[in-house]
Structures are given as C-alpha cells and as structure tokens.
Amino acid sequence: MADRLGLSRRQVFRLKRRYREEGAQGLLHKGRGKPSRRRISQETRDFVVSLAKGLYRDTSCQHMAELLAEEHDLVLSAKSIARFLRAENLSLVHRHRAPKRRSRRVRRSRRGDLVQMDASPFDWFEIGERCTLHGVDDATGEVLGLWMARNECLFGYFRVLRQMLDRHGVPRELYADRHTIFLSPKSEKLTIKEELEDSAPVTQFGRALEVLGTRYVPAGSPQAKGRIERLRGTLQDRLVVAFRRAGVKTIEEANVLLAAYPGEVHNPRFARPPAEGASAFLPPPDGPALDLLLTRQTDRKASGDSTISLDGKQYALIGPRRRPLLLARGQAVKVIEKLDGKLLALVHDGLYDLAAVDKEPPATPPPVIETKTGTPCKTKKQRKPAADHPWRQNPAPPAAAVGSEQGTGSPP
Numbered sequence: 001m002a003d004r005l006g007l008s009r010r011q012v013f014r015l016k017r018r019y020r021e022e023g024a025q026g027l028l029h030k031g032r033g034k035p036s037r038r039r040i041s042q043e044t045r046d047f048v049v050s051l052a053k054g055l056y057r058d059t060s061c062q063h064m065a066e067l068l069a070e071e072h073d074l075v076l077s078a079k080s081i082a083r084f085l086r087a088e089n090l091s092l093v094h095r096h097r098a099p100k101r102r103s104r105r106v107r108r109s110r111r112g113d114l115v116q117m118d119a120s121p122f123d124w125f126e127i128g129e130r131c132t133l134h135g136v137d138d139a140t141g142e143v144l145g146l147w148m149a150r151n152e153c154l155f156g157y158f159r160v161l162r163q164m165l166d167r168h169g170v171p172r173e174l175y176a177d178r179h180t181i182f183l184s185p186k187s188e189k190l191t192i193k194e195e196l197e198d199s200a201p202v203t204q205f206g207r208a209l210e211v212l213g214t215r216y217v218p219a220g221s222p223q224a225k226g227r228i229e230r231l232r233g234t235l236q237d238r239l240v241v242a243f244r245r246a247g248v249k250t251i252e253e254a255n256v257l258l259a260a261y262p263g264e265v266h267n268p269r270f271a272r273p274p275a276e277g278a279s280a281f282l283p284p285p286d287g288p289a290l291d292l293l294l295t296r297q298t299d300r301k302a303s304g305d306s307t308i309s310l311d312g313k314q315y316a317l318i319g320p321r322r323r324p325l326l327l328a329r330g331q332a333v334k335v336i337e338k339l340d341g342k343l344l345a346l347v348h349d350g351l352y353d354l355a356a357v358d359k360e361p362p363a364t365p366p367p368v369i370e371t372k373t374g375t376p377c378k379t380k381k382q383r384k385p386a387a388d389h390p391w392r393q394n395p396a397p398p399a400a401a402v403g404s405e406q407g408t409g410s411p412p
Contacts, residue, residue: 040076045084048076052085058093059241061085066269067241107272108139112280114217115144115171116228117160119152122236125249133239136160137231142271143262144168146235148254154181154204155339158294161208162339165290169281173215175225181205183218208293213282234270296337302327307357308345310335315354317345325352 002012018026048068056064061078068074068081082092108114117136124131134147134156145163149156164171176182184201202210209216219225242261248254284290300308306327307314317333319325327333327347334346335354343354385391 040080044074044076045087047074048081048084049088049090052081052090055245056241058237060093060237063238063241107275109275110278110280111138111140111142111274112169112171112282114139114173114175115164116225117157117174117176118225118228118232119156120232120235121152122240124148124236124240124254125243126240127249131251131254132156133235134160135228135231135235136164137228138171139227140272140274141227141231142267143231146258146262148251148258150251152179152181154296157181157205158208158339162290162294165212165284169279170212170284171214172280172282173217174209175217175219177222177225178218182216204296207297211293212284235266238266291338292336294339298335298337300333300335302329302331302333304329308333308335308354310343314357315343315345316357317347318353318355324355 002009005012007015015027048064051068052059052064056067059067061081064081065076065078068076085092115136115138117134120133120135121130122133123129124133132149132152134145134149134152135143136145137143144167145160147156147159147163149159181203182205184203184206187200206216222229239261242248242257242265243254246253246257248257285293298310300310302308306324307316309315315335317325317327325347331347336344336346336351338344345352345354
C-alpha cells in the first residue's frame with residue numbers, strides 16, 4: 001500500500017492511527033487553513049507595496065526583485081512580488097506575453113561584425129518634456145555607447161560613435177534606419193549616369209563612415225532592427241528608475257550617469273558572450289584625427305572683406321600673430337564645427353580659428369505717417385534758414401519801443 005500511495009511505511013501507519021482516532025477528518029493536513037510558517041511576513045509585503053507605489057513605480061517585477069536584493073538585501077522572486085501587487089489591486093506594467101512566431105535571425109558570431117544604432121525620444125526625467133537617447137549596441141546585446149540630447153541630431157550620433165571607437169574600435173558594418181543623418185534623400189533618386197559613376201551624395205555621418213571603412217546597411221523597417229528596438233524598451237523601463245534614484249533632472253547630469261551605466265549595470269545583466277572569441281573591431285585613428293573626422297563640415301566662400309557667413313553671422317579667419325587673414329573674393333573655405341562647438345576653417349590645407357565679426361547696426365529709416373486716405377507718406381525734413389536769409393537780417397523793433405518813440409514829440 002505504501003508503494004501505491006507513494007508514501008513511507010511510517011506515514012501509512014500514522015494515517016491509520018489517525019483514522020481510527022478521528023475518522024476521515026484525521027486524514028486532512030493539519031496545516032490546512034492556517035498560514036504557513038514560511039510565509040512572507042505582512043511587514044515585508046507592505047514594504048514592497050510601498051516601494052512599488054513610490055520610488056519603484058512603473059518598474060517590472062523582475063527589475064524590482066533585483067533592486068530589492070541590491071539595495072535592501074531582500075531576496076524575493078518576481079512572482080512573489082507580482083502576487084503582492086495583485087493583492088493590492090496594483091496593475092502590472094510589464095507582463096509576459098506569448099512569444100510571437102517569427103523567423104529567427106542568427107546573431108553574428110564575433111563582436112564588431114555588425115552594430116546597430118538608433119535614437120529613442122522619451123520623457124526620461126518624468127518632467128513632461130521629451131529628450132532623445134542615442135545608442136549603439138553589438139549583436140551580442142552589449143551596449144557600446146549612450147548619449148542624451150535634446151533632439152535626434154548628428155552630434156548625438158557622433159558622440160556614441162566616438163564612445164564606441166575609444167572603448168572598442170571600428171566595426172565592420174553599421175545597421176541603422178533611413179534617417180537623413182545616415183542616408184541622403186537625393187541618393188534614392190539617382191540617374192543612371194550617377195549610379196554608374198558611383199557619385200551618390202554622402203551625408204556628414206556617411207563621410208565619417210567612409211573614412212573609417214565601415215559599411216552602412218540601411219534598414220527597411222523598424223521590425224528589421226528588432227534587437228535595438230527591444231533595447232529601447234528595456235532602457236525606457238530601467239533608466240527612468242535609475243535617473244529617479246539618482247535625482248537626475250537635466251541632460252548634463254544624465255550624460256554623466258550614462259558614461260558608466262552600460263559597463264557597470266546593463267552589460268553584465270543582458271550581454272551574451274559571442275560564439276567566437278576573436279573580435280572584428282579594428283583599431284581607430286588617433287585622437288587628433290578623430291577630433292577632425294567627427295565634425296560637421298560646410299563649404300563657404302569668402303566675401304570682399306575677407307569674411308565668411310555662417311548661420312546668419314559673419315566670421316573672420318585668424319591667421320599668424322592673431323591677425324585677420326586676408327582672402328580673395330570667392331575663395332573656397334571649409335568650415336569645421338567640432339563636437340565641443342569650436343569652429344575652425346580649412347584653407348589651402350591650413351587650419352585657422354574663426355572669430356565672430358560684429359556688424360554695424362543699420363540706419364533707422366525715417367518714420368512713416370499715414371495720410372487721411374490711408375496711403376503712407378514720408379515726413380518732410382525741417383529746414384533751417386541760412387545765415388544771410390532776410391528773416392535773420394534787421395529784425396523789427398519791439399512794440400513797446402515803437403510806442404515810446406511816438407509819444408516823445410509835441411502834440412500836433
């Protein structure tokens with residue numbers, strides 16, 4: 001009987017004795033209807049719920065379990081936390097869904113074979129204002145660079161590219177969407193002659209990739225670059241909590257935290273080891289060469305006073321001895337804007353600083369007065385009489401003096 005019931009002989013004898021003494025009621029488990037001794041205390045449950053409503057709000061159960069173990073030395077499973085929240089009628093922001101059926105794409109076997117780049121606009125600081133997080137990651141799931149900016153921009157992508165080059169090297173291929181930062185709109189409307197001559201226009205970012213030797217691969221849809229799209233969701237879940245815990249409210253403070261976040265927090269948790277140990281990253285150019293490569297370069301022509309115009313301002317080239325450099329009218333000048341905002345000018349393979357030139361304020365036009373018919377007319381300039389004008393010659397004597405002279409004679 002013990003073998004059929006899957007119990008020990010001692011347990012069978014114990015159950016027989018309880019049946020003789022208590023009847024069928026004695027076969028029930030004595031702990032039925034009583035709280036378990038291994039039950040998590042109500043105090044712990046209230047503590048977890050209070051954090052879920054406050055500091056850890058909008059956090060997944062798995063992420064909350066990691067934070068509790070890291071900060072409060074409280075080890076709980078994600079399922080236990082989910083039970084606590086359901087008991088308090090708190091909605092679970094992140095639930096596991098049934099996996100969708102899709103064709104599997106094999107990851108690249110080496111680090112640096114293919115990296116993906118994208119930007120994520122979001123209310124990162126929970127102040128009702130959206131900022132954009134630029135990021136680049138490897139096929140292994142390793143985040144290679146993060147940078148926060150006001151909007152999706154060229155310098156934001158240059159920043160994460162510079163982080164990747166300094167820490168890892170030059171990748172073989174870069175996978176990104178068809179944003180005009182990566183792909184010029186004119187390249188999709190090339191003539192047959194331009195296609196044969198391979199004279200497609202190149203963007204500022206594309207120019208940097210060509211110099212580095214990295215091949216740009218455009219994505220056809222957001223679903224095509226699903227890995228970095230999933231990374232955006234992970235960062236929107238976890239970075240918001242990290243910013244909240246650190247009290248980060250500005251872009252400058254966020255970039256200080258993001259400098260160490262991938263290597264210390266994200267990559268140890270989510271990155272996977274590559275199939276091959278060898279790396280496909282190539283060594284990058286030296287520092288000064290990178291400073292000039294990751295820049296915005298604009299072609300300008302010098303005017304007659306040896307200045308150039310840029311963004312509505314006039315600039316003069318500073319030559320030797322800090323004196324303005326004289327240029328011929330129409331001289332080609334390449335303006336270089338660095339990541340730190342400094343402006344340089346390239347002329348005849350020589351680099352020169354740029355200094356802003358103050359313009360003279362335009363003369364104020366005379367005021368315009370409208371006539372009764374509504375047509376504007378110019379005010380006439382008041383003229384002063386010349387020194388030899390008759391009005392200025394022999395002025396008439398005062399009336400009092402004339403009357404006194406008439407009253408001095410004898411009456412008629």
